[in-house]
Amino acid sequence: MSDDQTVMPRALLVPVKGILLPDHIAKGFDAVSAFCPHPSDILIAAYPKSGSTWTQEIVDLLLHDGDAEICRRAPIIERTVLLESTTRIRRRSGLDQLKEMDPPRVIKTHLPLHMVPAGFGENKCKTIYVARNAKDTAVSFYYFCQMTTFSPETGPWESFIQKFMHGELAWGNWHDHVKGYWEEREKRDILFLFYEDMKENPRREVERIMKHLDLSLSDEVISRIVELTTFKKMKDNPMVNQSFVPKEIYNQSISKFMRKGEVGDWKNHFTPEKAAEFDEDYEKKMKQVNIPFRTQL
Template sequence: LSNMDNKLDIYRRELVDVQGVPLFWSIAEEWSQVESFESRPDDLLIATYPKSGTTWVSEIVDLIYNNGDAEKCKRDAIYNRVPFMELIVPGMENGIEDLKKMQSPRLVKTHLPVQLLPSSFWKNNCKMVYVARNAKDVAVSYFYFYQMAKLHPEPGTWEEFLGKFMTGKVAFGSWYDHVKGWWEKRKDYRILYLFYEDMKENPKREIQKLLKFLDKNLPEETVNKIIYHSSFDVMKQNPCANYTTVPSFDMDHSVSPFMRKGISGDWKNKFTVAQNEKFEEDYEKKMKGSSLQFRSEI
């Protein structure tokens, strides 16, 4: 088999359930590697449901760790500075192996729902930052991401994809379970729970929360520098942050750029009135009894 044939056969495959959560087939096959991942006590875990500001908060935290030195943060692409722990694709990437080679303190990215996180993170009482974004914007962003990132199955039409999203039949499972699961867990562990909409509205305030959580003191001018270098427009132009360094057979930016709009409320350009009504009704049921509150626009 030529290399290209191999590449074709890893893409657009159906998701595989791991303990009831749909994941990429390659993660499911190597699940034992993920499960037995050894965290270190000084690891910082960045956990999100996909398309919720993962890359954004990763860039902010890396800037904090490097005292606002933007040049240092251009030492490598964001996915190498903050490896995606559970992402394993045979012959292409292995987040677990990448992390093993990294010096401490490590930044670790995960999209796993709380119940699938390797137990060593709880055992080591690692600090964790969780970012949540409103469901409607996530659904739209995820739809475009499915189109361009070919490890996902075909998304189908927007209507079809929205149905899958609502029933949790997408990679990393149900958004509703994900945000609620991590929200509950924050009561017992060192988890800073942030909201994408709050970060958009007032990045300075949210970065201050991060600094406090990480026991870091930075002068005001450094904080302002971090705000500037982590802004959407600057990150979108930064090859170390915008994923354009990923080969196009893997992520096709001509279909949709990885960093598409980075705004709140874009769902209004995609949802029909009927879809929105149906979504809202279903949302009420699924989020009933949770103290979590989201804003679908700012």
């Protein structure tokens, strides 16, 4: 089949509870909302392109005593289920995948907290939220949207960043997303991770995740997990790097799913004028909270 025949139409954005979602996800949202997890299930949440894949791989390795071979048993999207995923990108929807798995299951979501099924809170499921500074998130999300039909057309960087600032992208406004989980982190025992902290001291953050999951692994195993989850190792790991996703969905000749994994790449994309505009908007939206994001290390 030629490339022309395999091109999939771009997703459209549809509002659901005030949040824009890709149309194929919006269509099945009622069923997602009604999902009831088992108390032993683990939830990993993040705004897109904030470090959730990295966190998934760490959690899977922690749950399997750092055994690299076990964690190569299947692609990461089979080992950790995106709750709201649909058959557009996978053979089965996330809900269908979960029906076939025995608890404890590791479940991922990009949904803002107010759209996460109530059962996760009611059943006191272990929850991990990973957040990345807004500028680097915007850059990474831009390249992701360029390479996938999972997202609508992005337009040029200049218009994309305006959409990012105004919450006109899939999964809503970054500012509200991170604030929602931050403000509820203590009440709901959410482990709030920062991408920048994970880059700066990965061992410390792996140990924090281990303790949150009530696990106890040896120093040797922790060291192995840290090594296996470096950006280079994951980028070269076919069970993590999404190379298994068909080109008509993820065209990695445009941009790799795992592109740079750096802190501060935003400096290569923001003009001084745009950075100043972004910072002013950021201050207005984040003035009521004190979330210690860092835009460089």
